[in-house]
Amino acid sequence: MERVHGKWIKEMENFTLRKSGIEAFGDIPWGTHFCQFYETKEDLIDILVPYFAAGLGNNEFCIWVTSQPLDTEEAWVALKEAVPDLEQYVEKGQIEILPYTDWYLLGGKFDSDRVLHLWGEKEKRALAQGFEGLRASGNTIWLERSFWKSFVDYEAKINELIGEHRMIALCTYSLAKCTSNDVVEVIRNHQSTLVRKGKSWFPVGKLREAERLATIGETAALVGHDLRNPLQAIVGSLYLVKRSLNSIFSPENLKQKYSLEELLQTIEKQVDYMNKIVSDLEDYARPPIPQLVETSLSQLINDTLSAITVPEKVKVSIEIEQGFPRLMVDPLMMRRVLANLVTNALQAMPEGGRLTIRASKNEDAALISVEDTGAGIPEENLCKMFQPLFTTKSKGQGLGLPACKQLVEAHGGSIKFESKVGRGSTFTVKIPLKRANNLEK
Numbered sequence: 438m439e440r441v442h443g444k445w446i447k448e449m450e451n452f453t454l455r456k457s458g459i460e461a462f463g464d465i466p467w468g469t470h471f472c473q474f475y476e477t478k479e480d481l482i483d484i485l486v487p488y489f490a491a492g493l494g495n496n497e498f499c500i501w502v503t504s505q506p507l508d509t510e511e512a513w514v515a516l517k518e519a520v521p522d523l524e525q526y527v528e529k530g531q532i533e534i535l536p537y538t539d540w541y542l543l544g545g546k547f548d549s550d551r552v553l554h555l556w557g558e559k560e561k562r563a564l565a566q567g568f569e570g571l572r573a574s575g576n577t578i579w580l581e582r583s584f585w586k587s588f589v590d591y592e593a594k595i596n597e598l599i600g601e602h603r604m605i606a607l608c609t610y611s612l613a614k615c616t617s618n619d620v621v622e623v624i625r626n627h628q629s630t631l632v633r634k635g636k637s638w639f640p641v642g643k644l645r646e647a648e649r650l651a652t653i654g655e656t657a658a659l660v661g662h663d664l665r666n667p668l669q670a671i672v673g674s675l676y677l678v679k680r681s682l683n684s685i686f687s688p689e690n691l692k693q694k695y696s697l698e699e700l701l702q703t704i705e706k707q708v709d710y711m712n713k714i715v716s717d718l719e720d721y722a723r724p725p726i727p728q729l730v731e732t733s734l735s736q737l738i739n740d741t742l743s744a745i746t747v748p749e750k751v752k753v754s755i756e757i758e759q760g761f762p763r764l765m766v767d768p769l770m771m772r773r774v775l776a777n778l779v780t781n782a783l784q785a786m787p788e789g790g791r792l793t794i795r796a797s798k799n800e801d802a803a804l805i806s807v808e809d810t811g812a813g814i815p816e817e818n819l820c821k822m823f824q825p826l827f828t829t830k831s832k833g834q835g836l837g838l839p840a841c842k843q844l845v846e847a848h849g850g851s852i853k854f855e856s857k858v859g860r861g862s863t864f865t866v867k868i869p870l871k872r873a874n875n876l877e878k
């Protein structure tokens with residue numbers, strides 16, 4: 438046990454929690470958005486230097502957007518003191534320190550959509566370059582009153598979106614420039630706020646959502662990891678038992694053999710289900726790395742459907758657009774995505790209906806949708822679909838869709854859905870088209 442848990446803790450450190458570098462926070466998960474109220478240049482150095490030093494040590498891509506009273510040059514000098522081998526990180530392209538004019542005010546004015554887009558692009562690039570995510574900080578002292586309202590909206594949007602990204606953001610606000618109203622707005626738009634009392638920094642407000650997600654991640658990694666080995670042992674033993682059945686039974690006691698085979702089939706089905714749970718837990722806990730292979734979608738669909746029992750009351754149609762290309766995907770991962778979506782669709786049609794799997798492409802992406810004519814999704818649940826552990830089923834885990842999202846995003850893709858209560862739902866996976874341009878056979 439000791440050994441297994443030691444390994445688990447290491448896995449958790451690698452995959453779920455990140456060292457914040459800030460004593461008051463300790464380890465934090467991706468998706469943390471917090472802020473600091475500062476008074477002096479030293480306050481900024483106090484927090485931002487260890488924050489970025491930890492990010493560099495964590496193999497994260499770091500962007501530090503500076504403003505007075507700590508300009509870009511001073512930031513480099515302060516960081517260099519804490520990170521003697523800073524040059525190596527610079528050579529690797531792991532850190533950028535730039536003034537606010539080159540980030541928030543590109544083009545001369547603040548445009549929240551453009552800045553949000555820029556963060557997203559930086560995160561994508563960071564991941565593509567093999568960094569584990571993006572660690573950012575921006576100073577807001579340049580904010581004129583005229584930009585304040587749109588900046589507050591921008592912060593609210595970041596707060597809403599960041600949970601879905603491998604991004605950590607620390608915004609710094611000059612206490613001297615904020616009215617008491619501003620302070621309230623800033624606190625409200627961040628998961629936690631750092632304030633200084635004497636020489637020490639204290640967090641105001643807990644990283645509640647972040648903590649919740651981290652706990653789920655920890656549980657997921659623990660359960661997933663610890664169940665994987667015994668499950669594999671069961672699968673292996675089942676195979677051996679099935680093989681030896683033939684040699685044990687003679688033609689006289691065939692009936693017993695058949696009933697034993699039936700029992701084994703039941704065990705196998707349940708083990709398959711447990712395997713799904715373990716894989717979902719593992720995928721949720723750590724971002725998967727796809728092994729891209731040129732893959733035929735119709736083959737994928739056939740493999741997926743052959744492993745699922747489709748009730749007779751459900752009619753299945755598969756509509757793959759002519760000229761649909763072979764995909765560069767990880768076939769096992771995509772099978773898991775399809776299996777989760779198809780299973781959800783079937784579970785939404787207990788009285789039967791139609792399951793349609795469609796595939797088409799546009800200029801740069803393949804679109805694969807799984808459509809059902811089932812119950813649909815009530816409005817109040819729409820925003821919870823990809824939340825881990827959200828389920829409306831007595832036997833559900835609520836991990837199918839979060840795992841699908843992880844798997845699809847690991848391919849650089851995205852997943853969306855549309856639904857009408859009483860009419861049905863359509864989940865559409867978008868996978869960017871790369872290299873593989875051969876046509877589907």
Ligand SMILES: Nc1ncnc2c1ncn2[C@@H]1O[C@H](COP(=O)(O)OP(=O)(O)OP(=O)(O)O)[C@@H](O)[C@H]1O
Nearest residue numbers: 781782785813828829830833834835836837838862
């Ligand atoms: N096609 C669908 N039609 C209607 N509701 C759906 C559909 N797909 C998902 N849902 C809703 O979303 C919830 C979350 O789905 P998700 O696949 O993540 O978990 P689950 O199916 O409940 O459990 P499991 O972990 O076994 O997949 C479901 O419980 C269900 O309420």
Ligand SMILES: [Mg+2]
Nearest residue numbers: 777781837838
């Ligand atoms: Mg499901």
